[in-house]
Each structure stands twice: as structure tokens, then as C-alpha cells.
Amino acid sequence: MFVKNLPHKTVERLSQYRRALLMILSKEKTHVFSHEIAQMLHITPVQVRRDLMLIGYSGNLRKGYDIKELIELIGKIIDSERGQRVAVVGLGNLGKAIISYFKGKRSKLAIIAAFDVNPEKINRVYDGVACHHISQMSEIIKQNNISIGIIAVPSEQAPEIAEAMVLAGVKGILNFTPKPLNVPPFVYLEEYDMITSLEKVAFFAKKNDERFK
Amino acid sequence: MFVKNLPHKTVERLSQYRRALLMILSKEKTHVFSHEIAQMLHITPVQVRRDLMLIGYSGNLRKGYDIKELIELIGKIIDSERGQRVAVVGLGNLGKAIISYFKGKRSKLAIIAAFDVNPEKINRVYDGVACHHISQMSEIIKQNNISIGIIAVPSEQAPEIAEAMVLAGVKGILNFTPKPLNVPPFVYLEEYDMITSLEKVAFFAKKNDERFK
DNA sequence: TTCACATTGCTAATTATTTCACAATAATTT
């Protein structure tokens, strides 16, 4: 798709718009107003319109936006035409959680392999995803043209896994360990650190508490 | 602590600085330069100095920042003096992952209860955290003065749990379901949605791939 | 037909965050 340089935040919201729209699609409604989308996500209608403007979508002045069309357009922009395959490394609680959360969600994005070192997990299938020994990672990533890696191992191991992923050819990494990783510029890296999130909540909770008497 | 209106991003980084500093504390070094901190987190030295400026900390021109002092100052700012107690709702894979990630980390922030509906989990202890039936949530939150709630249940249940938490008096909520929640202004809400994260990685991975030939 | 209305689309303003650029400083070398 043609749209370029979408803001990061807009890309995140597009993913959310799509899911919200899919949920109301089956209903009788065919169109939706910006304020309705906004309400579902608890953001402002202006924000919704701005995002849709950025992807070049126009609504109908009286009816709002065509739900089906919009879902398709978002798909054309954020999905890859031929789909993308994903591997999860680390089949502990977090790895499993990711797999279950994802199960049966987006068809263009498929988790097709898991890796671990624990012999009990290897060669078993978890929620439809086969688990292999981590030593086979490079091979399997290459063979299956896996382009995205999710790191859910203990943090010490994260750097070597990231490096191996990059060498094997992944184009994006989602790192759930608190260990900051270094990847070359042609690999997109997203990091999420639960501890930071929780400490942030704690900070603002404390702050709010003081502020509201 | 006195510092007010810290940017959200700065608060997040303070949490990360502290953890990075704790890791190098036991070593021989007593001081650290902004570029060293920056290197550990893969950010710029200016950013580090700016953040420290915002919390009013001054380093030594020749030796850098006193590691111990800085750790303590960050603690004074982001921790609550008397600590904060945390409850996790939903003891599935994600709930368990959160508890293990957190185990033995920050003493000022303690996960002291878990809740679920599954009878097999109730009255058992997971990683040091006792699990109760969700019907007891309000009571236990009030009794133990729990100020932070983590929601890790299937998304449909998230809104009612959030509401119950607010009524029970929590001051901050960390929501891991993709369901956007509504809370009153005196409760701080942080949402993290794995699917959005993964779709974002997919988008930029695709984009990078196109861009770098 | 004309008016009132609700909504989109967009420019401009605002706010938030990061980065630049450089003065100030103190230890070390010449």
C-alpha cells in the first residue's frame, strides 16, 4: 500500500480500529461514525478522523465510514500481502500466554513455531504450535521464511537469541525481556517491559492519590 | 518527593535506569557517566542527562553520577514511602508470567494476592502468591490496602473487574486485555495490548524490508 | 426551496518529547 511514514501511534491505533470494527461488523450496521469508533477505544473523534485522513480514507458525510471498506483498507496497509510468519522463543508462561492470546486472531499473521531448551516441551504441540529445540531455530526460521520473532526467555539469554534471529533473517523482533537489545537498522525492534509498566502505574497511582486529596 | 509533572517517558526510563544501576552497583565502580547509562539502555546520553536534570540530580563533572545516590533518589521519587501492594486478577499463563517476572524484584512493590474463578487454582499458592476466588476480591483489596490491580483475564471480563477494583479502592490499574477500559480520573490506567504490539512489529518489519532493498 | 443540522476533512495551534549546540567546569598535561 502507498501510504508512507505513518506515525507509530497511528499504526497502533489502526490495529485497534480494525479489531473494534470486526466486532461490530456482523451486526446490522454497515457504517460507523468517527465518534462511535472513538467511544469504543476511549479516544477522541478527531484522533480517529486524523488517522483515517493519514491513510487516505474518506467517509460519507451523512453515514460515516463504511465498516467493511475500512477494515479492508486497514488490512491492505498493515498486513503483508502474503502474510507473515512468527516464531516465539521461550515456551514458559509468557510464551504460552502469547500463543493463546493470538490463537485464531489474525490470519495474515501466524505463529508457526515455538522454541525452548526444556526437553519436556520439545516436540510437543502447544495450542497448535509445535515446539522445537532452540538449536534448530535458525534452520526453521529460514526454511519457513519466518519474518518475526518474539523473545520470551529469561533476560540473560535475550541478546544471543536476538542475534541468532537477525542472522537467520527475521525482519522484526518483539522483546519481552527487560534487557535492551541491539539490532541492525533493517530489523525493527519493539520492546515491552512489564516491570517498567508496573512501576509506572505505581508512580502515577501514588501521584493521583496525593492529588485527589 | 518534590519533583512534579515528570513526563511519562521519563518515569519509564527512571525505572529502567534504576534497574541498570542496580546491576552495576556491586562492582568496583561507584560512579557512572551519562554515556555509560545511555549505552546500557541504547538511548542517548543527552536523554539521560535531561531526565536526571528533571529529577534535580547533579553529577560530578569529572566522575559522573554517584550510583548509590542516584538509585536512592530514583527510589524516593518513584516508590511510595510505605510501599504499594499489588493484586493480579487471572492466574492463567499471563498472570503466572507476571508473578514470576516480578518475583523478588522491587521490595516496595509487592504482589500479595491473585484471583481467579477456576476452583483448581483457588487456595493454592503460586510462586509465593496466594490465589483466592474472585468473589473475595473487594474484601481482600480493602483489607490489605492493595492499591494496584493487574488485569490478566479474558477480555470480556475486564470491564467488570476494573469496576470492582475501582470500587474497592485501587489507585492504578494495568490492563493486559485488548478491551479498552473506562476508569474515573483519580485512578491511573495503563493498557498494554500484545496483539497491537505484534501487528505494529509486523507493519514496520514489512516496511523495513521494502525499504532496505 | 431554503434552513438547520450533524458530520467529515483539514489547517493551524498546542502540547509532549527528543535532540542540538554550547557554555561552564574541573582534572590533567604541557
Add this chain to the structure above:
DNA sequence: AAATTATTGTGAAATAATTAGCAATGTGAA
């Protein structure tokens, strides 16, 4: 003593993201 060096601290510029404000428009009512 003077020059050199490496570092901090910070105003100001740049960039990113959100929000305000409002003209344009199409529909239904008067």
C-alpha cells in the same frame, strides 16, 4: 600557568503527536 580534555547542565531548536477550530457538504425538515 596555560592549554587540553572530558564531562555536565541547559536554553533553544527540532520533531512527534494531539487537539482546536471551522469551512464544506449532503440530508431531511420546514
